[in-house]
Amino acid sequence: MSKTYFGFALADSMFANLPNGTAIRRFVRTPEFVRELVGQDIESCLNPSHAATIVAMRERFGINVSIPTVPPRVELQPGDSMVVMGVRGLPRLTDRHEYSAEEISSATFAFSLYEVE
Numbered sequence: 001m002s003k004t005y006f007g008f009a010l011a012d013s014m015f016a017n018l019p020n021g022t023a024i025r026r027f028v029r030t031p032e033f034v035r036e037l038v039g040q041d042i043e044s045c046l047n048p049s050h051a052a053t054i055v056a057m058r059e060r061f062g063i064n065v066s067i068p069t070v071p072p073r074v075e076l077q078p079g080d081s082m083v084v085m086g087v088r089g090l091p092r093l094t095d096r097h098e099y100s101a102e103e104i105s106s107a108t109f110a111f112s113l114y115e116v117e
Contacts, residue, residue, distance in 0.1 A: 002079035006038060006065050007045040008053065010084060010114065014074045022078065023117040031061040034083055034111045038065055042083070045071045052093055056104045057085060082114045 015024070029037075044066045046054060057063050063085075076082065089107035090099060099107075 002077070002081070004037065004040075004042045004081040004083065005045050005074055005076075006034075006042050006083045006085075007071075007074070008047075008050060008085055008087070010082065011074075014076050014082070015116075017075050017077070018116065025115045025117065027113045027115070029083070029111045029113050031063065031109070031111060033113075034085070035061065035063050037083060037113075038063055043072065044068055045074050047071050052098050053087060053090065056087075056090065056099050056107070057109070059101075060104055060109065076116050078116055080116050084112050084114065086110045086112070 015022075042065070046065060046067050048067050048069065048071075051067070054065070054067060057065075074082070087107055087109055090103060093099070
């Protein structure tokens with residue numbers, strides 16, 4: 001049975017168990033598409049340490065993904081998908097734990113869907 005995951009990044013280790021030459025397709029998706037997909041059966045691999053980015057995603061797009069206490073180890077299999085939200089323009093939070101509304105509105109968010117064939 002195939003699974004769909006949601007996270008903020010891809011790691012090479014996610015693809016470690018796939019046969020050599022496995023095709024992986026990437027599709028740019030809208031926040032609306034992702035919001036609808038998240039409302040279905042999806043496994044979150046968000047890290048609780050990224051709480052401020054998760055809050056920014058919720059505030060800006062209304063995308064509400066659960067935050068696991070311990071993120072799962074993702075090992076993609078043929079038929080699996082991974083939704084990734086990439087963010088550019090948010091500063092690293094070193095002396096506080098949240099972003100301002102101005103920082104969130106000026107950042108660039110991009111959503112991609114990776115499908116393992």
